[in-house]
Amino acid sequence: MRIAMLAAGTRGDYQPLLAVGRGLMEQGHEVGVTATSDYVDFVAAAGLRAEEIPGDAMRTYREEIVARMPPDLEGQMDMLAVVARLMAPAVAGTMRDLWPRYDGFVSTALTATWAGLFGAEPRPNVLMMYVPALPTIWGDASLYSVEEGRSLRNLTAGLRTMRNATRMISPAEGELLSVGLTHRDRRRALRQVMLAPTFIANTPQVITPRRVSGRRVRCAGYPFPELAAGTTLAPEVEDFLSAGDPPVFVGLGSHTLPAVRDPMRHAVDAALELGHRAVVMRGSGLEDEGRYDARVAFVGDVPHELLFPRTSVIVQHCGAGTTAQALRSGRPQVGVPFITDQPFFARRLHEIGVAAAPVPSREAGSPMGIALLKAAIEQALRPSVVARAAEVGAAMRAEDGVGGCVREVERALSRRSA
Secondary structure: OEEEEOOOOOHHHHHHHHHHHHHHHHOOOEEEEEEEHHHHHHHHHOOOEEEEEOOOHHHHHHHHHHHHOOOOHHHHHHHHHHHHHHHHHHHHHHHHHHHHHOOEEEEOHHHOOHHHHOOOOOOOEEEEEOOOOOOOOEOOOOOOOOOOOEOHHHHHHHHHHHHHHHHHHOOOHHHHHHOOOOHHHHHHHHHHHHHOOEEEOOOOOOOOOOEEOOEEOOEOOOOOOOOOOOOOOOHHHHHHHHOOOOOEEEEOHHHOOHHHHHHHHHHHHHHHHOOOOEEEEOOOOHHHOOOOOOOEEEEOOOOHHHHHHHOOEEEEOOOHHHHHHHHHHOOOEEEOOOOOOHHHHHHHHHHOOOEOOOOOHHHHOOOOHHHHHHHHHHHHOOHHHHHHHHHHHHHHHOOOHHHHHHHHHHHHHHHHHO
């Protein structure tokens, strides 16, 4: 089967999709992956065909969106819709070009309407999400939930936020007309989203399988990309790790930008005040301030699967990919969530006992940030949390996320094309 995987977003959004794409290729399928211009080489390096969407969406996001991101999920969805609106003409052109060349499609939450909105006729399509973006009463089964357990507040928050989420993945009437589409096309695309078979590319350790919005949530496991043979840590990183006790890791993934320098600084200062060393992601500008001694090492694009198991605590933004790698490492965590799915993952990590209570990035960057982060690091190092993190890590390492996702894609597309 010729399968197009519709990718968009950050590096963390692409990596698991590429792992599934390689798994599908190993089963004999032809696979292409949509990629904005900044990720074309990344897709090609994974051995997959890149279907380019002209433009650098992440540059737009970093330079125009992230510094103005509001604290609430509804407002964040509105801001992310700006990026979707800017991308709409380029997406339309790419989809029209690739449509005749593929038999079925794999969509994500960010690309959920593409196959129905820009396609000439219905084609088999399966929706692969890293967290369910569907309203429910359950706090452990939806991106939109706001509290633990079973609560109507979770459902009402989800229904309210869905309106904004729809604008993020589907252009409004004016943009539709600009790329030759109609309101009827938009209704067709949204209907396809509601009817498409869906599975969750994540672990049941974090997302509880339940019936959500009429669908049974099935967790296939997180599809970790395969580390290239011979990959090692840079010598300077290896030397730092070997020179003392396991350090605290501090990084906010794609959000390690100047806009989050204060939360990063406060996390590093908290670790040092508690007597720990720290290994810190570059990108916030903190590395250029010259205020730290040999107890702090700054690193670039380092393999998390090699670094995380050698840390004491992982202070991270709780994006889906970083969270999965941190869980698999078996190390305790502190969540410093910024936007969209990150507050959900940060809350769930605390609820399953592998992390401290979340410290949202705005609080981490406030005058009280160092004190809050010191308390969180101490909480994460409690023996019960350390033991629980090791237990969940072992369970994660036993899962076959790539194989599970490949089976879900094959089952859904073959059934709908029959």
